[in-house]
Amino acid sequence: MPALCSCGAKVSGTVICSTCSTALERDLVTLASLAPDLDVAVNRQARLGEPSHGGRPVEPPLPFDEHASDARCLVTSTLTAWCEAVLEERDDRPVREIAYMAAWIHARIGRVVVLADAGDCADEIAEITRVMVRAVDSPPELVYAGPCGVCKRPLYCRPGKTTVTCRDHNPAWSGDVTERREWMLGMASGHLAHAAGTVRMLAMLGIRITPVQVTRWVKAGRLQARSEDAAGRPLYRVGDLITLAANRGAQLELKGKHEV
Numbered sequence: 001m002p003a004l005c006s007c008g009a010k011v012s013g014t015v016i017c018s019t020c021s022t023a024l025e026r027d028l029v030t031l032a033s034l035a036p037d038l039d040v041a042v043n044r045q046a047r048l049g050e051p052s053h054g055g056r057p058v059e060p061p062l063p064f065d066e067h068a069s070d071a072r073c074l075v076t077s078t079l080t081a082w083c084e085a086v087l088e089e090r091d092d093r094p095v096r097e098i099a100y101m102a103a104w105i106h107a108r109i110g111r112v113v114v115l116a117d118a119g120d121c122a123d124e125i126a127e128i129t130r131v132m133v134r135a136v137d138s139p140p141e142l143v144y145a146g147p148c149g150v151c152k153r154p155l156y157c158r159p160g161k162t163t164v165t166c167r168d169h170n171p172a173w174s175g176d177v178t179e180r181r182e183w184m185l186g187m188a189s190g191h192l193a194h195a196a197g198t199v200r201m202l203a204m205l206g207i208r209i210t211p212v213q214v215t216r217w218v219k220a221g222r223l224q225a226r227s228e229d230a231a232g233r234p235l236y237r238v239g240d241l242i243t244l245a246a247n248r249g250a251q252l253e254l255k256g257k258h259e260v
């Protein structure tokens with residue numbers, strides 16, 4: 001009886017087929033390339049809580065993206081386990097960083113495809129790639145609506161809601177979401193972030209833009225990087241994107257189109 005890959009394809013000499021190993025390689029490349037964006041997502045909360053230009057610290061800090069750090073733990077521990085499975089005596093132990101480990105496994109794909117549990121490896125890495133893409137890209141289901149006016153607990157509501165209510169105390173406290181959104185946009189606008197970071201930050205505040213739109217605005221000369229990080233990647237001012245997104249909204253109303 002011929003050996004079969006977990007997808008059902010026939011294999012000879014390996015445990016997973018070439019289609020599955022190509023998919024695994026693609027996932028590993030995705031993990032390595034998204035790692036900086038995940039770091040941005042994880043660090044955003046800390047940065048937003050920092051004082052700007054010697055001013056008072058933002059209080060309370062905006063609770064962005066706690067799930068990004070959960071995603072980073074899961075992706076890191078899964079990759080660590082598969083590095084252990086692939087590791088041979090002659091190897092240097094890989095650095096425990098997502099990009100490093102993903103590239104390290106990718107460089108040893110020939111060893112992965114003959115592991116007895118290569119199918120599990122491919123499945124798990126596909127799953128953590130989905131988690132990673134979600135953590136970096138996906139718009140949140142709930143929009144942050146600022147802290148409660150009484151107990152200061154962070155409040156969230158569905159996009160489109162006009163009021164947010166905290167019932168943790170009696171009487172309950174209600175705030176106007178639009179007003180609070182304006183206030184948060186004001187606080188967020190001075191911050192610098194990478195393209196993917198600005199997209200996610202604005203999504204948290206109920207403004208939908210895509211990384212492709214950011215690229216288009218840069219190419220059209222409508223958006224300039226305000227700074228860059230240690231790795232030379234451009235950092236954009238969130239306020240510039242809020243303005244462009246607002247202009248786009250006005251243009252959409254005029255044209256009745258769905259794209260700028």
Ligand SMILES: [Zn+2]
Nearest residue numbers: 005007017020
């Ligand atoms: Zn297969």
Ligand SMILES: [Zn+2]
Nearest residue numbers: 148151166168
């Ligand atoms: Zn409250």
